[in-house]
Amino acid sequence: MDVNHFGAGFTLTRPVEVGRLIQLTIPLPHQLRCFDHTAPVYSVWSLVCHAAAIPRAPHQDATLFRVGVGFVGKAPPHSYEEDPTVRYELLPIKVGQNSMWKLGQRPLANQRRETRLIIPLEVLVETPDENGKPSMQENTVTETISSLGACIPTSLNVTVGRVLKISSRSDRVSTFAAIRSRKVAPDGIARLGLEFIGERWPLQRD
Incomplete structure (x- = not known):
């Protein structure tokens, strides 16, 4: 795992979608934390900002995924508790020693970006x-x-x-x-x- 004050990068065995909130529990050094500085582990809600499949090696049974997240807080927003399927995006912040990313809901598309074709596949x-x-x-x-x-x-x-x-x-x-x-x-x-x-x-x- 690669980690800093604002987020982390790691590998998963299952896919996760960009814009989703996930909860991480990791033994993060206290100098990289924004809260719970003395707790044995750091539990932080994080937004998936990047996710991509890693090319499978010949001996590998399942696909692995490289994921990058931004830390957003100790608790999820109320909108997530009301609807866990909501997708979010990161908002610009003023960077400081104890800063965390802020969230905004992704706008819903009013129309398709591309016409779907009637193709039985x-x-x-x-x-x-x-x-x-x-x-x-x-x-x-x-x-x-x-x-x-x-x-x-x-x-x-x-x-x-x-x-x-x-x-x-x-x-x-x-x-x-x-x-x-x-x-x-x-x-x-x-x-x-x-x-x-x-x-x-x-x-x-x-």
Whole structure:
């Protein structure tokens, strides 16, 4: 782990989304703390500012993720307690010895950044466990897709805010996506609105 007064960088075995709040508990040196200077460990709420998959080594079973966070305080904001799926962004601060990052809620997009196309594409959807290995998986077909996201029918018991792994053998693509919406259609089957994390889906064909 790399750490300083304002944040930390570390490796995880499961994906986490930029803009999410997470709670870290680490044995941080007292000179790097803003509170609880004499406690044996430092428990601080942090905002995920960067997350990227690390290329998998030949002997590696699961994908690892490099994550960078900014420390934001001893307790989460009230808006997080009301809705843990809220995403945040860091606000500019005046840097000082005891400064911590301030939070602002990310504005919701009023419209899609890119039109989704009606393309039925066979995909494998997996839910990573705490070790990064699939805990549930399902083969399904996209109803709409763009380079930024997709809509898929599913029978998986997953909620908004969770990160999934989605793969296509025909497109030779494997990436991660955050669940932005989950709605049950009149046919009784749930539809997930997904936003791809990090990489765009390559819709262009040579």
